[in-house]
Amino acid sequence: MTSNKTRTKLKHIAVLSAAVALAVSACSGQQGQDAGQEETAKGQDKGVQQGKGGQPPAPVVGVVTVQPSTETISTDLPARLESRRSAEVRPQVGGIIKKRLFKEGSYVRAGQALYQVDDATYQAGLESARAQLASAQASLAKANSDVSRYRPLVQADAVSKQEFDAAVAAQRAAQASVKSAKAAIKSAQINVNYSRITAPISGYVGQALVSEGTLVNAGDATVLARIQQTDPMYVNITQSADAVMKMKQQMADGKIQMVEGSVPVTVLLDNGTEYPHKGRLIFADPTVNETTGQVTIRAEVPNPDDVLMPGLYVRVKLPQANIANSFVVPQQAVTRGQKDTVMIVNAQGGMEPREVTVSGRDGSNWIITAGLKAGDKVIVDGLSIAGMMQAKKVTPKEWQPGNQQKMPQAASAPAAAQKASEPKAASAAKQ
Structure with a gap:
């Protein structure tokens, strides 16, 4: 009996403890929810305060x-680059090319040997001319001796005047033969020199257009190589005749700023950047193209770093007027x-x-x-x-x-x- 009462009391205590625990848990949850709602309300109030008046911050x-x-108004024009000097290397004597003496794409000096033509024939001609000179000089020496010997004899009537005149004529013929022989030597020497083909100007030499073993002749249309001088470069520009006349008038009125007495020119590369070296206008063609109504004008631009190449198309900025x-x-x-x-x-x-x-x-x-x-x-x-x-x-x-x-x-x-x-x-x- 006592045992049953004890069990009943324990059950009541357990139920009471569970109820208390549930109450405490519910109370804590309500407090947390209230706290969250309070924080949300504070955040909303803060947002309202930040946006008060309905105006966002000034952007x-x-x-x-x-x-x-004072600015310079310029016009962009298409242009084409051209080497300042260009030379085609051609043979002046005929023969077989024995050797190429330059590296393609290298810089060569005026007079530098580029090709060697077989010169055996020309060397033989030179030796023959020298022999002819020796023969002519010997004949001249004999003629001089005859004249010297006949002069006192003709005065003493030991020889006839006719014989003396013949000796003098032979002397003059011998002198002419010596001069002719000397000229033949010079001509033969020129042919020997021409067998060594040299650069006519200084500049960059391009591709070798003939190889060893090729037969060439003087006066042929065959080009052996081309040499270009690329510093400075020419810039050929085409512009309408009206624009050229207007530019000349602006120059005369002093409305275009001159640099060293000439109009400055800026070259624009393919990527749109300005070439660092300024050019200058050097002349305008006095003739207008009847078909297009345009005038060719030329500028000169330094090219110390060999950035610009002949034949390249670029754009240039040409000043038109200064505006204050x-x-x-x-x-x-x-x-x-x-x-x-x-x-x-x-x-x-x-x-x-x-x-x-x-x-x-x-x-x-x-x-x-x-x-x-x-x-x-x-x-x-x-x-x-x-x-x-x-x-x-x-x-x-x-x-x-x-x-x-x-x-x-x-x-x-x-x-x-x-x-x-x-x-x-x-x-x-x-x-």
Whole structure:
């Protein structure tokens, strides 16, 4: 009996303990839920405080602060490079090419041997001419002796006047024979020298167009090699006659800045970069092409590093006029159309459109001659972000080439942060 009462008390105690535990657990869960709701409410209140007034932070835009300057308006024209001097190596005597004496593509000096032609025949001719000279000199010596011997005898009437005159004539013939023999030696020596074909000018020699064993003849159309002088180089440009006349007038009026008395020329390479050495205009053809109405003008450009090559097509910047009180802005800052416009940051920090006049180009910039004033802040980058945010005010930041990718990211940071906070707020609301 006692045992049954004890068991009953233990059951009551166990049930009571379980009830207490459940109550404590429920209390703790409620406190945690209340704490979470409180934190969510604080976060929402904070977000409301940050967005108070419904205006997002002013986006950052890249600007250039313009100042007036004197700029040169240039025109880009196609051109072709030409070597300053070019020579074709040809044989002056006939024979078999025995040896090539140069390395293809190397620099050769004027007079340097390039080919050796078989000169056996010419050496023999030279020896024959020398022998003829010796014979003529011997004949002259005998004629001189006869004249010297006959002169006193004719005065003494020991020999006739006719014999003396014949001796004098023989002397003169011998003298002429000596001169002829000397000329024959010179001619034979020239042929021997020509058998060694040399470079007519200094420059870079190209491909060898004949090989050893080839028979060549004087006067043949066969070219043995070509030599080009590449420093400086000629730049042949074609331009309309009207533009050339206008440029000459600008030069006469002093509206084009001259360099050492000539018009400066800038060469643009295939990749769009400027060749580091400036050229100069040297002449304009006085004749206009009747078919095209264009004039050929020529510039000269240094080529100390042999970057430029003959026959290469390039573009050149040719100055047209100098414009004072003009402004230079990047091309991406200007909206081209019937009326060219830019956006500027006004004194109140807002964006304001401004109509401008574009008068030329300088590389990747436009030259503006009307519509801007000194100190204007022209927006170059970040305009699309500011437009999407419908910002009434912007924060100008001085723009430098290469940082255009950074500023849109900075401007979109508040939006990214807001998007990142939305899932968290939604999760807290579900809890």
